[in-house]
Amino acid sequence: MSAKLLFQYLVVSLCLGVTVTWPVVAQDARLDYSHLDRLADKAENVVDVTLDESLLRLASRFLSAEKEEAAVKELIQGLKGIFVRSYTFDQPGSYTADDLRIIRDQTNKAGWKRLMGVRSKRQSSGNLEVYMMHDDRTVRGVAILAAGPRQLTVVNIVGPIDIAKLRDLEGQFGIPELGIEDGESGKKGKEEDE
Amino acid sequence: MNHIEDELKKTLGRTEAPETLLPGIMKRLPATSRTARMPWTARLANFFRAPWIPWAAAACTACLVLLVSGVLYYRVLAPETAEPFAGKTPVSGLAEIEQGRQAKEQLLIALQIASEKLTEASQAVNQPER
Secondary structure (H helix, E strand, O other): OOHHHHHHHHHHHHHHHHHHHHHHHHOOOOOOOHHHHHHHHOOOEEEEEEEEHHHHHHHHHOOOOOHHHHHHHHHHOOOOEEEEEEEEOOOOOOOOHHHHHHHHHHHOOOOEEEEEEEEOOOOOOOEEEEEEEEOOOOEEEEEEEEEOOOEEEEEEEEOOOOHHHHHHHOOOOOOOOOOOOOOOHHHHOOOEOO | OHHHHHHHHHHHOOOOOOOOHHHHHHHHOOHHHHHHHOOHHHHHHHHOOOOOHHHHHHHHHHHHHHHHHHHHHHHHHHHHOOOOOOOOOOOOOHHHHHHHHHHHHHHHHHHHHHHHHHHHHHHHHHOOOO
């Protein structure tokens, strides 16, 4: 095979490789929960936080160097977005199982792992699920789905979250001891699965 | 005068080319001119036989490798160490200050909600009998 032909094959293979691998590289942990928009009319109280990367940068410039805010500043470093949607209803049954399923389906995709799932017998608490997207080296996002009879909350943090830093913050901002150790994220969480 | 005109007309007038002219011209044409009559596939193949193609291919390959490596580095390897807020610029303008305050407030609300839910999950995991 001539050198020219080899080069041509190389270029074509590289282009094909980039085309095929690009979507994998480009995927992030952003969840789409726009289907929940319709619940705003039914809800008594809605919290909708949408902080993309630029807003996170802006917010970080307003965080002081004091201990607690400095810790937040460090926590959000490198994050691509924090998205929260929380609905409080005055009566149960305001959202459907499909609403939850659509979110769960997204966390069933490659890269996502269920960190813990709690089904509460107490009516007020409902179900709580924590998902994490990660590759071999870094966490790429977290999703929390809390579904109670009168409350539905979705938290979606996109970007690399340093588990050690998160552990260091435990207790300072109400961030609890999760029993998470580096690289052992999924193993230590005791799971009361559905 | 008429004689000169007649001579000119005779000299410049249309005459049929000899049958051997066209093949002769085609033979003398350089190879590149003949490619115009080739099918597009043959012309494309000829294009890739140009001497500069390996260098161009090498340059393209190098660029693609650099691009892919850069993307992989910044998306996979760098986030742990990258300083995303480098190049901070001072906040300017009242609107930006207000937007920044709102963003900070939203950030703290979001972290508060996230931590509350994580607390609930942690408590449930640590006290499964609740």
